[in-house]
Amino acid sequence: MRRRWAAGEAALGGWLGIPNAYSAEIVARGDFDYVCIDAQHGHIGYSDIWPMLQAVNLGSATPLVRVPWNEPGIIGKSLDAGARGVVIPMVNTGREAEAAVAACRYPPDGGRSYGGTRVVRQEGSDYFTNANADVAVIPMIETTEALSNLDEILSVPGVDAVYMGPSDLSVSLGLPPRNNDGEPAFDGAVAAILDACSRHGVTAGCHTVSELCQRRSAQGFRMLTVTSDTAALSRALADELRLARGEEPVSRSSSMY
Numbered sequence: 001m002r003r004r005w006a007a008g009e010a011a012l013g014g015w016l017g018i019p020n021a022y023s024a025e026i027v028a029r030g031d032f033d034y035v036c037i038d039a040q041h042g043h044i045g046y047s048d049i050w051p052m053l054q055a056v057n058l059g060s061a062t063p064l065v066r067v068p069w070n071e072p073g074i075i076g077k078s079l080d081a082g083a084r085g086v087v088i089p090m091v092n093t094g095r096e097a098e099a100a101v102a103a104c105r106y107p108p109d110g111g112r113s114y115g116g117t118r119v120v121r122q123e124g125s126d127y128f129t130n131a132n133a134d135v136a137v138i139p140m141i142e143t144t145e146a147l148s149n150l151d152e153i154l155s156v157p158g159v160d161a162v163y164m165g166p167s168d169l170s171v172s173l174g175l176p177p178r179n180n181d182g183e184p185a186f187d188g189a190v191a192a193i194l195d196a197c198s199r200h201g202v203t204a205g206c207h208t209v210s211e212l213c214q215r216r217s218a219q220g221f222r223m224l225t226v227t228s229d230t231a232a233l234s235r236a237l238a239d240e241l242r243l244a245r246g247e248e249p250v251s252r253s254s255s256m257y
Contacts, residue, residue, distance in 0.1 A: 001034040005222055010217045012033050013033060014028075014034075014226060017228055017229055018230060021051040024052040033062065034063070035059070035062075036066055037066070038066045039067055040068045046078075046081075049083075053065070064086065064136070064138070066087040070100050070139075079112070080115065081117070081119070086138065087140060090140060091139035094149060094155070097139050101156060137159055138163050143168065143169065144173060147192055150192060150193065151200070161222075161223055164206040164207065203222045
């Protein structure tokens with residue numbers, strides 16, 4: 001993922017919502033640049049996160065976790081279990097961004113606690129030496145408050161990327177919870193995020209679907225979630241059933257769910 005960013009290329013990712021290590025391994029063995037475990041929405045708890053991270057680490061993709069909230073305990077435990085970055089929801093101010101960075105960084109850059117956890121035992125001293133530079137801190141921009149504080153958030157040292165959540169952002173703008181391309185308020189918010197990321201040298205990411213990836217890449221996003229395990233499974237099952245009935249696969253919308 002970081003290599004893609006450094007080359008100015010888009011990193012393409014998969015999203016995990018099924019609390020199962022086997023399905024996580026199937027996604028991780030695809031050709032994604034990152035795979036993110038979603039512990040905010042759905043049924044994934046910490047007892048699912050660590051075996052899913054073990055499975056994701058069998059592939060070559062960068063393992064990420066979207067934590068439930070901007071809280072140092074779950075951020076630290078997710079990193080200790082093997083995540084190489086965290087996506088942090090509802091970061092609305094510079095102070096909240098600073099707290100997110102501090103939870104991901106060992107002193108003197110932050111307040112992350114050091115312990116004899118899986119990553120330390122598995123990778124030895126090299127993990128501690130490189131962790132502060134390696135772990136990606138990715139706050140989510142998904143409210144009008146965050147939009148009004150973009151420069152404040154993006155100027156925080158240690159913020160590597162921001163991740164646009166189109167559903168919550170749309171709701172905050174008074175729109176339906178989906179991608180709302182063509183709506184002036186939504187298009188303006190997207191443009192504001194991209195412009196601010198360009199000014200501050202921060203990678204712009206977003207939750208999207210395969211049908212929108214080329215558009216989002218052309219707009220300037222460099223972290224693009226292509227699909228989720230649940231969406232891909234639902235689509236594949238529907239297509240297989242239609243083909244079995246002699247029908248054409250359905251024409252896809254830009255729905256993420």
